[in-house]
Amino acid sequence: xxxxxxxxxxxxxxxxxxxxxxxxxxxxxxxxPGRDLDRSAAYVRDVLQIVNENYVEEAPADVQALTRSxxxxxxxxxxxHSDFMEAPAYRALQEDMSNxxxxxxxxxxxxxxxxxxxxxxxxxPGERAGILRGDQIxxxxxxxxxxxxxxxxxxxxRGRPRTQVSVGIHRPDTGADFTLTLVREVIKLESVxxxxxxxxxxxxxxxxxxxxxxxAEFAAALQRLRDEGMASLVLDLRNNPGGLLxxxxxxxxxxxxxxxxxxxxxGRRAEDREEYRSTRExxxxxxxxxxxxxxxxxxxxEIVAGALKDTGRAVVVGERxxxxxxxxxxxxxxxxEGLRLTTARYYTPGGATIHERGIEPHVEVVMTPAEDGKVRxxxxxxxxxxxxxxxxxxxxxxxxxxxxxxxxxxxRAVKKxxxxxxxxxx
Numbered sequence: 001x002x003x004x005x006x007x008x009x010x011x012x013x014x015x016x017x018x019x020x021x022x023x024x025x026x027x028x029x030x031x032x033p034g035r036d037l038d039r040s041a042a043y044v045r046d047v048l049q050i051v052n053e054n055y056v057e058e059a060p061a062d063v064q065a066l067t068r069s070x071x072x073x074x075x076x077x078x079x080x081h082s083d084f085m086e087a088p089a090y091r092a093l094q095e096d097m098s099n100x101x102x103x104x105x106x107x108x109x110x111x112x113x114x115x116x117x118x119x120x121x122x123x124x125p126g127e128r129a130g131i132l133r134g135d136q137i138x139x140x141x142x143x144x145x146x147x148x149x150x151x152x153x154x155x156x157x158r159g160r161p162r163t164q165v166s167v168g169i170h171r172p173d174t175g176a177d178f179t180l181t182l183v184r185e186v187i188k189l190e191s192v193x194x195x196x197x198x199x200x201x202x203x204x205x206x207x208x209x210x211x212x213x214x215x216a217e218f219a220a221a222l223q224r225l226r227d228e229g230m231a232s233l234v235l236d237l238r239n240n241p242g243g244l245l246x247x248x249x250x251x252x253x254x255x256x257x258x259x260x261x262x263x264x265x266x267g268r269r270a271e272d273r274e275e276y277r278s279t280r281e282x283x284x285x286x287x288x289x290x291x292x293x294x295x296x297x298x299x300x301x302e303i304v305a306g307a308l309k310d311t312g313r314a315v316v317v318g319e320r321x322x323x324x325x326x327x328x329x330x331x332x333x334x335x336x337e338g339l340r341l342t343t344a345r346y347y348t349p350g351g352a353t354i355h356e357r358g359i360e361p362h363v364e365v366v367m368t369p370a371e372d373g374k375v376r377x378x379x380x381x382x383x384x385x386x387x388x389x390x391x392x393x394x395x396x397x398x399x400x401x402x403x404x405x406x407x408x409x410x411x412r413a414v415k416k417x418x419x420x421x422x423x424x425x426x
Contacts, residue, residue: 044070076149079342080110081328087336089151092158103158104165104182106131107209107241108150109298109324115145115153118322119239119296122193122208122380125182131169132369133239133296138177139168161186173369191247194236194379195221201231202411204404207251210243210300215250222254222285232288232411234404235304238318239376242299245276245327245346251300252307253280255289262307265327265344272344288414289314290407293359294372298322305359306348316361317407325354363410365403375401 048066055061071084085093105124106117115137120127138145140156157165161184168179191214194206203225207218225233242248245263252262256278264275291305291314302321308314327344346354367375378398384390391397 072149075339081326081340082342083149083151083340085151085338085340088155090336090338092154093330102161102184103187104167104184105187108137108153110150113147115148118241118298121187121189122376124187125185127376127380129180129182130373132171132373134173134369136170136172137167138170141166159184190217192217192221195225197225197228197230200412200415201229202408203230203233204236205233206236207240209240210247210251212244212247214243214247218251219254232415234290234292234407234411236292237297237301237305238292238294238403239296240301241296242301242324245300245303248300248303249276252304253278254285255308255313256280257284261349263303263349264347266347267344288411290410291316292403292407293318293321293361294367294403295319295322298324302354302359303346306352306354309359310348310350310352315363315410316359317363317365317410318361318403319364319366320360321358323354323356323358363406365406367403371399374399
C-alpha cells in the first residue's frame with residue numbers, strides 16, 4: 001500500500017516538474033505569446049486601482065479618465081504620428097477625409113514636441129492672416145500648448161464656423177512672436193487648386209492635398225489640359241501636406257503602364273511588404289514633366305514626386321521635401337474612439353525611404369518662407385494685374401516665383417533638345 005502511495009506521489013511530483021519545465025520552455029521559446037501581455041495588463045490595472053483608490057482628488061482619479069490618459073501616453077511614446085483618439089478627435093479625422101470641416105485652414109505636424117505648420121491651405125483664414133510654413137503654434141485662445149498631442153491642438157483650432165480663435169505664433173525664421181485672431185470657416189478643399197495652359201504648350205497643375213476626390217479631379221484636369229494642347233507639364237506639389245495613399249497612387253497612374261510599381265510600404269516583418277502598382281488600362285501620358293516641391297510637400301505629395309523621380313519620368317525642382325514617409329493605420333475602437341498607429345514606412349520604386357529624409361530635387365531652388373508667402377498671396381490675388389495697385393494693397397512689389405521659373409526653364413530646354421534630335425534625324 002505504502003509502495004503504491006509512494007509511486008503515485010512520485011508520479012505527481014514528476015508530472016509537476018515536467019509541467020513547470022514545459023512552462024519555462026514555452027516562455028523561453030515564445031509559445032505563450034500573450035503571457036507578457038497579460039502580465040503587463042494586470043500590472044497597469046493594479047496601478048490604476050491604486051491611483052483610483054488613493055489619489056487626493058476624486059475626479060482626476062476616475063478610472064475612465066485614467067485609462068484614456070494611459071492610452072494617450074502609450075501611443076504618443078511611439079512617435080509623433082501615433083495617437084489614441086477619443087470620440088471627438090475620431091470624428092474630426094473622418095471630417096478630414098471627407099474634405100469639409102470648420103477651422104482656420106492650416107496643416108500642422110508635431111516636430112520635437114512643437115506644433116509646426118506644414119503649410120496653410122490656399123484661400124483659408126490661415127493663409128489670409130499670413131501664417132507661413134515653418135511657423136510654430138505656441139498657444140490657442142491664450143492657453144500655452146504644453147506637451148500637446150496632435151488631436152488636442154486640432155480640437156482647439158477647430159470649432160463652429162464664424163467663431164473666433166486666437167492663435168499664438170512663433171516664427172523661427174525671424175524670431176518674432178505674435179498673436180493672430182482668426183474667424184473660423186467651413187474649410188471645403190478642392191484638390192486641384194489651379195490648372196491652366198501656359199506659353200509654349202506647358203500645362204500647369206497645382207494640387208493642394210490628397211483626398212478621396214483627388215484622383216478623379218486630377219484626371220479630369222489633366223485631360224482638359226491635354227485637349228487644350230498641352231505638350232509638357234509642371235506638377236506643383238509645393239505646400240501640399242499630403243493625405244491618402246490611394247489618392248497618391250491614382251495621381252501617379254496616368255504616367256505609369258499597368259503593373260508598374262509606384263510605391264511600396266514595409267512594416268517590421270518581411271511579409272508586411274505591400275506593393276502599389278498601376279492599374280491603368282490603355283495609353284499612358286508620355287510627356288516631359290517637372291515636379292515642384294518644397295519643405296511643405298509631405299506624405300502623399302512625396303510619394304508622387306518620388307515615384308516620378310525614381311523612374312526617370314520627371315525632373316524635380318525646388319527644395320528638399322518635408323520627410324513624412326510613414327503609414328498610419330486607423331483602428332476603430334468601441335464608443336466611437338480609435339487608434340492612429342504607425343504600421344509601415346513608404347519606399348520609392350527604387351527602394352529609397354522617404355521618412356525623415358524627404359525627396360531631394362534634381363534642381364535645387366530654395367525660397368524663404370517669407371518669399372514663399374508672397375508668391376502664394378500673388379497667386380491667390382491674380383485678379384490684381386497692376387503692380388502699383390498690388391504694392392499699395394499688400395505692402396510689397398510682386399516677386400518672381402523662382403522655383404516655377406526654374407521648372408519652366410527645364411521644360412523649355414527639354415523641348416529644344418527634342419527639336420535638335422528631330423532635326424539631326426532629317
